[in-house]
Amino acid sequence: MGILEVKDVGKRFGGLQALGDVNLSVAENTVHAIIGPNGAGKSTLLNCLVGKLIPDTGSVMFDGQSVLGRTPFEINQMGISRVFQTPEIFGELSVMENMMIPCFAKRDGSFRMHAIENMHNEKDIVEKAEAMLEDMNMADKRHMHSSSMSRGDKRRLEIGMCLAQEPRLLLLDEPTAGMARADTNNTIDLLKQIKEERDITIAIIEHDMHVVFSLSERITVLAQGTPLVEDTPENIKGHPKVREAYLGESA
Amino acid sequence: MLGLNKKDTSLLVIVAALVMFAPFILNPFPSDSGLAQFNAGYPDLMQRFVIFGIFAIGFNILFGLTGYLSFGHAAFLGVGSYSAVWMFKLLSMNVIPAIALAIVVSGLFAVLIGFVSLRRSGIYFSILTLAFAQMSFNLAYSVLTPITNGETGLQLTLNDPRILGESATADGSIPVTSLFGLEMRSTYEMVVGPWAFQFNAGYYLCGIIMLLAFYLSIRIFRSPFGMMLRAIKSNQTRLNYTGLNPRPYALAAFVISGMYAGLAGGLMASMDPLAGAERMQWTASGEVVLMTILGGTGTLIGPVLGAGFIKYFENIFSKINDTVLHNWFSFMPDGLEDFVVFLIHPFIGKGWHLTLGILFMLVVTFLPGGLVEGGQRISRMVKKKSDDDTNAKTTPAE
Ligand SMILES: Nc1ncnc2c1ncn2[C@@H]1O[C@H](COP(=O)(O)OP(=O)(O)OP(=O)(O)O)[C@@H](O)[C@H]1O
Ligand SMILES: [Mg+2]
Numbered sequence: 001m002g003i004l005e006v007k008d009v010g011k012r013f014g015g016l017q018a019l020g021d022v023n024l025s026v027a028e029n030t031v032h033a034i035i036g037p038n039g040a041g042k043s044t045l046l047n048c049l050v051g052k053l054i055p056d057t058g059s060v061m062f063d064g065q066s067v068l069g070r071t072p073f074e075i076n077q078m079g080i081s082r083v084f085q086t087p088e089i090f091g092e093l094s095v096m097e098n099m100m101i102p103c104f105a106k107r108d109g110s111f112r113m114h115a116i117e118n119m120h121n122e123k124d125i126v127e128k129a130e131a132m133l134e135d136m137n138m139a140d141k142r143h144m145h146s147s148s149m150s151r152g153d154k155r156r157l158e159i160g161m162c163l164a165q166e167p168r169l170l171l172l173d174e175p176t177a178g179m180a181r182a183d184t185n186n187t188i189d190l191l192k193q194i195k196e197e198r199d200i201t202i203a204i205i206e207h208d209m210h211v212v213f214s215l216s217e218r219i220t221v222l223a224q225g226t227p228l229v230e231d232t233p234e235n236i237k238g239h240p241k242v243r244e245a246y247l248g249e250s251a
Numbered sequence: 252m253l254g255l256n257k258k259d260t261s262l263l264v265i266v267a268a269l270v271m272f273a274p275f276i277l278n279p280f281p282s283d284s285g286l287a288q289f290n291a292g293y294p295d296l297m298q299r300f301v302i303f304g305i306f307a308i309g310f311n312i313l314f315g316l317t318g319y320l321s322f323g324h325a326a327f328l329g330v331g332s333y334s335a336v337w338m339f340k341l342l343s344m345n346v347i348p349a350i351a352l353a354i355v356v357s358g359l360f361a362v363l364i365g366f367v368s369l370r371r372s373g374i375y376f377s378i379l380t381l382a383f384a385q386m387s388f389n390l391a392y393s394v395l396t397p398i399t400n401g402e403t404g405l406q407l408t409l410n411d412p413r414i415l416g417e418s419a420t421a422d423g424s425i426p427v428t429s430l431f432g433l434e435m436r437s438t439y440e441m442v443v444g445p446w447a448f449q450f451n452a453g454y455y456l457c458g459i460i461m462l463l464a465f466y467l468s469i470r471i472f473r474s475p476f477g478m479m480l481r482a483i484k485s486n487q488t489r490l491n492y493t494g495l496n497p498r499p500y501a502l503a504a505f506v507i508s509g510m511y512a513g514l515a516g517g518l519m520a521s522m523d524p525l526a527g528a529e530r531m532q533w534t535a536s537g538e539v540v541l542m543t544i545l546g547g548t549g550t551l552i553g554p555v556l557g558a559g560f561i562k563y564f565e566n567i568f569s570k571i572n573d574t575v576l577h578n579w580f581s582f583m584p585d586g587l588e589d590f591v592v593f594l595i596h597p598f599i600g601k602g603w604h605l606t607l608g609i610l611f612m613l614v615v616t617f618l619p620g621g622l623v624e625g626g627q628r629i630s631r632m633v634k635k636k637s638d639d640d641t642n643a644k645t646t647p648a649e
Binding site for chain 2: 076082111
């Protein structure tokens with residue numbers, strides 16, 4: 001049993017069958033990549049996992065519990081964090097504040113009325129957020145307005161914010177899309193470091209094969225809403241079906 | 252001090268000093284001079300400054316922090332006033348229970364309206380709040396007449412029970428509002444040469460409550476809760492995917508700001524014990540939006556400045572009439588004098604709204620951060636200038 005079990009998930013948009021009977025099992029503490037051509041349904045699948053979309057059929061189990069029918073913040077509190085294609089951070093807040101918010105979410109749950117508490121008395125939160133910024137190599141940027149950072153730094157901050165929640169499963173949707181080579185390599189290094197240092201399962205959607213092959217232990221190829229094959233990176237590279245559906249197109 | 256950092260503490264001290272010395276500060280012109288009509292240091296107007304200050308401070312907790320723009324906050328003002336007057340009718344003329352009931356009832360009312368309105372965001376939220384407020388206004392005028400006394404407005408009468416007080420005073424008149432015997436209308440007048448400074452009990456009660464309200468708002472702004480509210484404004488998607496539920500945070504902010512409005516309404520009734528439906532009209536809701544934006548949305552002091560600014564205009568500019576203008580420009584040749592008065596006429600008296608509108612447009616266009624941004628720019632300019640001066644002296648080349 002994997003930490004994430006997707007069974008027979010289907011999703012229609014009007015006349016379009018975006019997902020048809022997807023089965024996917026992600027083993028704990030592995031990096032699992034989901035690849036496939038544009039419009040294959042990768043993002044749709046991910047949205048079904050985090051509560052943004054509700055699948056028409058099938059079931060999604062995380063750590064033995066169903067995520068279906070739960071709101072995004074409830075699913076997040078179960079231990080699934082998500083990184084977006086374009087970094088979603090709190091642009092008007094400082095980098096430090098951005099990092100403190102997930103720390104509060106982890107400690108206090110989805111709502112707590114701390115309206116007149118003083119921020120200085122939240123020592124544990126401040127320390128944790130600072131340590132996390134240190135980990136992300138962003139300690140020097142703590143007072144910056146987060147919207148004024150480079151895209152690579154925003155991505156780094158977003159990943160850090162997700163990690164601050166100590167999730168068991170981290171989902172990334174094209175984390176290096178639109179990034180310069182240097183930023184992409186930074187992100188790969190960061191994800192490698194995370195994988196080594198933490199007990200965490202990572203599922204990543206990615207078009208950049210360099211990223212996919214340098215990180216993942218398992219790869220699922222999705223085409224037209226259904227999984228074609230699932231195997232190790234070595235086997236996927238030479239797989240004729242994959243070449244046909246995916247690599248052939250970009251090679 | 253008081254759990255505030257240095258900067259916030261000094262801001263609070265400055266505001267406290269302004270409130271305490273307002274009777275002097277707002278009365279700079281000798282009463283026999285031509286400029287005396289620009290004096291604002293009389294009790295009635297000073298009370299309005301601080302009461303609307305409270306209203307705007309509370310509104311800013313919702314709008315400034317979460318970005319949810321309510322167009323119906325006057326409903327809470329009205330509910331607060333009605334509640335307070337009922338307390339004067341039924342219980343006693345002491346203002347404390349009246350103010351307390353005003354806060355509680357407006358808070359409950361805000362839970363109801365907020366719960367429904369916050370299901371939508373953006374313009375739909377604004378429209379929902381506006382609809383609720385107009386509904387309250389119309390109900391107060393018609394169906395709810397037994398509670399609100401309809402068009403006449405709710406007033407005190409000689410037949411009110413006032414269980415803990417007296418229905419009528421010994422000389423047969425309606426008793427006045429008081430704080431444990433200290434009458435709200437009692438005023439001490441200090442005459443210094445041509446100046447007459449007025450110290451009114453009601454004003455000081457409102458002023459102290461405004462300082463408490465201001466202090467509380469600073470604490471909220473600086474708290475983790477305040478940070479969550481700013482996060483709602485900044486990115487609700489990220490908040491949701493960070494395991495936080497924006498709805499109860501926004502509702503709490505809505506209720507807190509509704510209670511501030513109720514407090515302001517209760518104080519209004521405590522200064523002058525009557526309540527009418529017009530207090531709930533949409534123009535009153537719009538006014539607090541203008542105050543907040545004009546002063547500086549999301550800043551601590553902005554709403555207070557905006558409230559003072561608008562109330563000053565409303566009361567001072569509206570009193571300037573053509574006779575006054577002719578007096579001012581009497582040094583000019585007759586034809587020119589008439590022409591100048593003709594030019595200025597639309598902007599004064601009943602036309603003060605026009606002046607305010609133009610000023611509002613100018614501020615929003617050139618100072619998006621409101622009066623506070625104006626102040627910041629000036630202080631930066633002064634600072635830069637003095638920096639340049641010192642630099643020029645110490646390090647000639649850089
Ligand atoms: N909300 C929606 N409404 C209608 N159709 C949608 C919606 N979301 C996705 N689709 C369609 O579903 C199909 C799968 O889309 P999806 O975004 O999951 O693909 P993808 O694999 O993520 O592609 P890409 O690599 O381009 O990101 C596409 O044809 C898309 O147009
Ligand atoms: Mg996609």
